[in-house]
Amino acid sequence: MRQAIYRYDYRRSGDQDARAVVRHPVVVVGAGPVGLAAAIDLALRRVPVVLLDDADRIGEGSRGICWSKRTLEILDRLGVGERLLAHGVTWKLGKVFCGDELLFSFDLLPEEGHKMPAFINLQQFYLEKALVDRALEIDGLDLRWKNRVVGLEWRNDGARLTIETPQGRYRLDADWLIAADGARSTIRGLLGLDFAGVTFEDKFLIADVRMAADFPTERRFWFAPTFHSGQSALMHRQPDDVWRIDLQLGPDADPEAEQEPRRVRARLDKVLAPHAYELEWVSIYTFNCRRLDHFVHGRVIFVGDSAHQVSPFGARGANSGIQDAENLAWKLTAVLAGDGGAALIASYDLERVQAADENIGHSTRSTDFMSPHSGAERRLRDAVLALAPKAEFARRMVNSGRLSLPTVYDSPLSTPDEAPFAGAAKLGAPVPDAPLMRPDGTATHLLENLRHGFELIRVTDGGKGAARPDGVDGMALTVIGADFFDHNGIFTQRFDATPGATYLVRPDQHLCARWRRFDPVAAARAHRRALQR
Amino acid sequence: MPKLVTAAQFADPDAAYRALADARRNLSDAAAAELDARLVLILANHIGDLDVVREAIVLAKASRDGR
Ligand SMILES: Cc1cc2nc3c(=O)[nH]c(=O)nc-3n(C[C@H](O)[C@H](O)[C@H](O)COP(=O)(O)OP(=O)(O)OC[C@H]3O[C@@H](n4cnc5c(N)ncnc54)[C@H](O)[C@@H]3O)c2cc1C
Numbered sequence: 001m002r003q004a005i006y007r008y009d010y011r012r013s014g015d016q017d018a019r020a021v022v023r024h025p026v027v028v029v030g031a032g033p034v035g036l037a038a039a040i041d042l043a044l045r046r047v048p049v050v051l052l053d054d055a056d057r058i059g060e061g062s063r064g065i066c067w068s069k070r071t072l073e074i075l076d077r078l079g080v081g082e083r084l085l086a087h088g089v090t091w092k093l094g095k096v097f098c099g100d101e102l103l104f105s106f107d108l109l110p111e112e113g114h115k116m117p118a119f120i121n122l123q124q125f126y127l128e129k130a131l132v133d134r135a136l137e138i139d140g141l142d143l144r145w146k147n148r149v150v151g152l153e154w155r156n157d158g159a160r161l162t163i164e165t166p167q168g169r170y171r172l173d174a175d176w177l178i179a180a181d182g183a184r185s186t187i188r189g190l191l192g193l194d195f196a197g198v199t200f201e202d203k204f205l206i207a208d209v210r211m212a213a214d215f216p217t218e219r220r221f222w223f224a225p226t227f228h229s230g231q232s233a234l235m236h237r238q239p240d241d242v243w244r245i246d247l248q249l250g251p252d253a254d255p256e257a258e259q260e261p262r263r264v265r266a267r268l269d270k271v272l273a274p275h276a277y278e279l280e281w282v283s284i285y286t287f288n289c290r291r292l293d294h295f296v297h298g299r300v301i302f303v304g305d306s307a308h309q310v311s312p313f314g315a316r317g318a319n320s321g322i323q324d325a326e327n328l329a330w331k332l333t334a335v336l337a338g339d340g341g342a343a344l345i346a347s348y349d350l351e352r353v354q355a356a357d358e359n360i361g362h363s364t365r366s367t368d369f370m371s372p373h374s375g376a377e378r379r380l381r382d383a384v385l386a387l388a389p390k391a392e393f394a395r396r397m398v399n400s401g402r403l404s405l406p407t408v409y410d411s412p413l414s415t416p417d418e419a420p421f422a423g424a425a426k427l428g429a430p431v432p433d434a435p436l437m438r439p440d441g442t443a444t445h446l447l448e449n450l451r452h453g454f455e456l457i458r459v460t461d462g463g464k465g466a467a468r469p470d471g472v473d474g475m476a477l478t479v480i481g482a483d484f485f486d487h488n489g490i491f492t493q494r495f496d497a498t499p500g501a502t503y504l505v506r507p508d509q510h511l512c513a514r515w516r517r518f519d520p521v522a523a524a525r526a527h528r529r530a531l532q533r
Numbered sequence: 534m535p536k537l538v539t540a541a542q543f544a545d546p547d548a549a550y551r552a553l554a555d556a557r558r559n560l561s562d563a564a565a566a567e568l569d570a571r572l573v574l575i576l577a578n579h580i581g582d583l584d585v586v587r588e589a590i591v592l593a594k595a596s597r598d599g600r
Binding site: 376379380382383384386387391393394397 | 566567570571573574575578
């Protein structure tokens, strides 16, 4: 089976030879997708970052494959979106079967006018590779392989780390420590924090196989198919002719025996026959849904799997972790620069705990539906499946995973609407993308033109030749009707835009205020509020 | 304010009871339980108000002890 495919070298850092312990504004522990995204985002905002990882390779094992639209939009801002899009398998359709009958299908993005698709599938190690390549390009990002954090002294103004390397131990001081060290977080352990939640009893066989097959590029999920009696199954296409197959094995499966290639093949033959295939990777998982009570502990901040864990049904793990990273990066930057109040960091906790609860809620309900807790619950679940072909209401209850969507923050950073707005844009949510036209007639999209800071989007009052409207200090200005044109009306529709309408967008592209008329005083007030100062 | 109606709504309560009883006549316990599960889902959706359904669950659970 496949071995690690990308290796990196340990390099001695000057910090290891310094006479006094060296202090850095931000240290990120863990170069998984989430730590990499956080470090890149901070470095692009000109905050120097040290990123530590205990390994020196990526590509061992097989984990995440489904990357959501919102994650792709974030990764596009970080500079790797188009590369991932070109490499990944784009999909948006899901099919749910009961037995061998199709129950229903769903379309995760039934409209045009978005730069990024509903989902791409791509092996997590390719995503990590793209992020590492990007990290290596950026000044001020110091990525140190084979640097394992083994000790932590918690201080009011930061943290002192003890780090183990192939050449012995050294210490580092951090004003802020970002713990992105995964579900088995060392930092969480060193702080003695509780990571409580539910563990599901059912075991799942996760296999990646290489096979030439022309199955459709869709997410296909089966309840009790004849090829895997009584249990559920999930199949996804990945690049390189690799397919992911998840088979539910029930609570009593023996993880050792179930990983024997002959046993695995016996199961997969039934699913894949008559196709020939090679096993790329096989593993047995049980799933957890749990989170820390709080993600901010003084100057130590948890992001990604170290803060929260979900089952993979719904692809909410790394997707939500990358959304943590983007939520934190601009806030920490603002606080370090003195632009943001201390409460801004507390708002990371508030907003991302809300997101984690939403993700855990969905993930728990999906997993409960797939593996009912008792005979009586199974009977109810089976009743839903039995009614589903005949009644729409039952189809809507069938839960094979509700796929990752960004959370709409109920946040103190948002200025409540004074006037009602319809449309897809929601206060506290990422702004919807929309196709736009540049003055030279070339096509573009809204989101790729938002920069890293606060952005004021103003819609012209109409009337050709009118002067370009003003902005407000501290915010970039985009004018629809001057910088870009809403040539097909999609922006207008998604933002419920009327002449003069004005929108304030946070650095993480979430909408935090909007008005029917532009008022510089109101805009400045909303900006201060979003920075909590 | 409770929303669940517990006053009699059927003009002929005996006939209503009969219809529910007939539906399970000659069914095994397991088959009857499956039927009930489907009926609960159908009727709950027809009601379409989760507050009412929750009140009904409370009433159903509380009544068991008073047997
Ligand atoms: C079978 C499966 C399928 C999945 N499918 C999806 C999916 O489709 N979509 C999705 O979004 N998510 C999916 N997930 C979840 C996803 O893999 C995780 O959520 C994601 O890897 C979390 O990223 P992270 O960066 O927080 O942590 P990790 O990826 O675990 O990275 C943590 C990093 O920290 C390093 N580290 C740990 N301890 C230390 C230390 N003491 N010192 C220094 N470095 C340390 C580790 O070496 C590692 O590189 C899936 C998971 C599984 C198991």
